[in-house]
Amino acid sequence: MSIIAFLLAGTLAAALPLLLAALGEMVVEKTGLLNLGIEGMMAIGAAVAFILVFQTGSHSLGFAGGAVAGLVLSMVFAFLVITLKVNEVAAGLALSVLGLGLSALFGKSFESLTVSGLPRLGLPGLSQIPLVGPTLLTQDILVWLAIPFTVALGYVLTRTKPGLVIQAVGENASVARSIGYNVAAIRFAAVGFGGAMAGLGGAYASTVYTPLWADGMIAGRGWIALALVVFGTWKTGRIAFGALLFGVLSLGELMAQATGVNLPSQLLTSLPYVVTILMLVVISRRKGPLAA
């Protein structure tokens, strides 16, 4: 398999956990909140999904369970921040720690066990195309579903009334409230959506992308997702682009080593993060202060 084929085949799967979690967080931030607990919600989603898939063999159940676990955990954040008006940074960090701890607890007896991933499906007719057919156009079902979902989410947020209401709540909560919107309810819903998406991203990571459970396996992907939201300036397409870029860089770094490129591997490992910082600098210089 050539270098290109390797990257084409793997990038979408590497990007998906990040994409799902980042899209969820984008919606949260659009309502004017910041949930730093993505890492914890991904971890709990990953643990619950793995346990369900291991016990029942059903990936659908795993995805559903992972999303619900993320959602339940996010409700802790919503209650603290929206209802009790607790500092959102503290609450988010606490959520990360709590999620990691709970995932370790739940996953204790499943440590280092494996499940089978999902089959990769080719697009009918298109999988015969040379190079891209068996690689880029042969992906698992969640990748295929995520593409229209991302497009639809972008459409809903920018072109429909619910999307504009979410934006209004984020940009000026008191005005939104005065014209009759239930700001707290909308924020609860957004936080729940973000939690479910992070949980789903974790579920994909532990049952499809890396089908095994090990405590700490999310390994910082929640924080990367958080950075991606800023990187993508709260726009669906840019976040998707960022997730893909991150996916291709993280694979490219390993590939560069495998082919014997003479670059320090520590530098290569940090490349995706360096690119994120550079992108932030570029964006902020071009557009001035970041605006949601």
Added chain:
Amino acid sequence: MTQTTRRSFIKSTLATGTALVAAPMIARAQDVLKMGVVLPSPIADVGWSHALMAGVNTVKEAYGEGLEVTVLENIMEGPDADRIANNLVAEGNKVLLLGSFGYQNGGIQIARRNPDVSIIHASGFMVEPNFAPFTAKYWQGTYLMGMAAAALTKTKVLGCVGAFAIPELITSINAFMLGARSVDPEITMRVVWVNSWFNPASEQDATRALISQDCDVIFSNAQDTPSVISVAEEAGVYVYNLNSSMASYAPTKYLGVVGTDWGPFFKAKVDAHVAGNFEGANYWLGVEDDVVYTADWNADIPADMVEQITARQAAIADGSFTVFQGPLIDQSGTERYAEGVAMTDGEILSKDWHVEGVTSPLPN
């Protein structure tokens, strides 16, 4: 494990034997000995912490009621680990097993403050009268794996997923290469460093990258989960790992394991503590000490190669063969050690260069 090997038979016989002897001896002792164990990762069915715990369990079996073991797993290296180890001492644990390199500095201080406590420490180099580091000579086993790999590879390209480019891992890789080249000098190896002790997703992607670059025997170097093993099995390439067998994750393509059996060493140290003659020294243990062993060899390895490997293992055990013995040529083609000159222990412990045949450059 269902298979009874000669080794495990001897082990269990010995364990039962010592238990029978030890039991009345302990019964006479006034107090129960307390032992504390600090581990860097969760105890699973496989991996580093599992291998250490298997050794601790051997000691437990031998002492029975006479030993009380407290195990704290998944303790991150750093101040928190020092606090936890201190606490174990405060709770009356007289023997400590510190299971990771990063516990060294805190452990040394505890040893200095508490002369009545005996500490054994994994992978370190600092020594005190009551503080003894221990390391396995994994490279003796990876050399043998290299011989097996040479007999099985079709592409003549081997691969290795490494955690961090530190001497302990580099020596394992180099011995793997030397073993393979002792059979077929045309074989080369590619190495990918994931720069993390723990990142299953990255480890799996690294494995796929190596396989895409024609590697058909993969060495999972210091991964605690079967991440590399399961991808290799799926892709149909041979794979092996260190510490404890992961054969169940790769039923057809498991090359074998370079295992570690810490039981006899741990027991000897605990015995020494009880007898009052615990000695702080650097324990560097290998095939000759029955600490490093190989097992679960793949049935695809040709019979004549199995014979050669067995003979070589015996030669390593009796000292008639040394892995890092000249001529040793490095990646750039320069001869580092001339014919007949062996690397010293110190040189092996600080090895920072790859031997000829490893095509990936070493990060500095």
